[in-house]
Amino acid sequence: MRRTNPPFFATWVLEHLTPGDRNNALSGDLLEEFRSGRSTSWYWRQVLSAVAINSAREIRSHLFVFAFAALWTIPSRAWWIFAFWSAAHSAGFILPWPYATTLGMAILVFLSLWAGLAAYVLLYSITERNSNLEGAGRGLWIGPLVFSIITVAIRPLYRPLGLSILHWEAITLFVYFLSLTASAWKIKPRAASESKAKVS
Amino acid sequence: MEEMAERNYLGELELMIVLAVIYLDDEAYGVPISRELEKHRKREVSVSSVYAALDRLEGKGLISSRLGEATQERGGKARRYFQVTQEGLRTIHQTRRVLTTLWQKLPELERKTS
Numbered sequence: 509m510r511r512t513n514p515p516f517f518a519t520w521v522l523e524h525l526t527p528g529d530r531n532n533a534l535s536g537d538l539l540e541e542f543r544s545g546r547s548t549s550w551y552w553r554q555v556l557s558a559v560a561i562n563s564a565r566e567i568r569s570h571l572f573v574f575a576f577a578a579l580w581t582i583p584s585r586a587w588w589i590f591a592f593w594s595a596a597h598s599a600g601f602i603l604p605w606p607y608a609t610t611l612g613m614a615i616l617v618f619l620s621l622w623a624g625l626a627a628y629v630l631l632y633s634i635t636e637r638n639s640n641l642e643g644a645g646r647g648l649w650i651g652p653l654v655f656s657i658i659t660v661a662i663r664p665l666y667r668p669l670g671l672s673i674l675h676w677e678a679i680t681l682f683v684y685f686l687s688l689t690a691s692a693w694k695i696k697p698r699a700a701s702e703s704k705a706k707v708s
Numbered sequence: 709m710e711e712m713a714e715r716n717y718l719g720e721l722e723l724m725i726v727l728a729v730i731y732l733d734d735e736a737y738g739v740p741i742s743r744e745l746e747k748h749r750k751r752e753v754s755v756s757s758v759y760a761a762l763d764r765l766e767g768k769g770l771i772s773s774r775l776g777e778a779t780q781e782r783g784g785k786a787r788r789y790f791q792v793t794q795e796g797l798r799t800i801h802q803t804r805r806v807l808t809t810l811w812q813k814l815p816e817l818e819r820k821t822s
Binding site: 537543 | 752
């Protein structure tokens with residue numbers, strides 16, 4: 509017996525990885541086609557193609573964010589060395605608590621991310637000639653959250669994989685780059701987003 | 709020269725999509741447009757690539773769109789209908805003229821392929 513609904517997970521992927529009002533029409537079209545006799549593999553191919561096309565479009569429209577995050581991450585290496593050194597040498601004395609060093613480093617990393625976000629907002633508002641931006645408030649917590657989650661998740665892998673301190677530094681810098689990119693991802697002029705909402 | 713630089717010329721997929729939109733008239737939304745392309749290209753079409761091209765064409769002002777009714781068979785999601793604008797019609801005529809002129813310069817090739 510033929511199923512009337514497409515695979516749940518494929519639909520979930522489609523709706524969560526290709527968000528936006530315009531993609532509602534695409535989602536409805538795929539469902540209509542599936543119910544008119546298309547196969548499950550056809551549905552999956554269409555979903556994966558939609559995700560790839562949407563991702564490519566998102567990346568193209570955020571090239572400025574990537575460039576800024578990369579440029580901010582490179583000099584931040586110096587900041588990192590200072591942060592780790594000072595946290596490792598002082599936090600344990602100032603705060604008599606086992607995780608004081610980690611906390612100290614985290615605070616310094618978060619400060620660096622927030623400084624990066626502030627610099628991005630300033631640069632973006634100058635280039636766009638529009639200081640009425642939205643998404644910066646979200647960026648304040650997204651960056652630290654992304655950094656914390658990824659760092660905690662990959663921490664247990666260092667020893668089994670036999671990674672050196674240089675690997676660790678490179679990975680951490682990449683995580684920092686991703687976190688800053690995530691912070692600035694949704695920043696856009698408020699007026700443009702409102703007019704877009706009206707059109708769609 | 710300046711006039712030429714301002715003109716829009718359509719790529720292969722874009723031209724096919726605009727022609728399908730004109731042909732389908734009031735029924736021009738994602739599913740029939742994709743079916744029409746599949747029928748003539750004789751291979752599977754990614755519906756999202758059709759939408760990406762439609763978005764580009766809409767951005768250039770060559771087509772316009774409106775939301776239609778949401779139906780149960782589509783999971784309550786509305787159809788998005790497309791229509792060619794006057795600028796779109798001008799552009800396909802221009803593209804056709806350019807292609808025809810180029811083909812006429814190659815009579816031998818035309819004889820071989822026909």
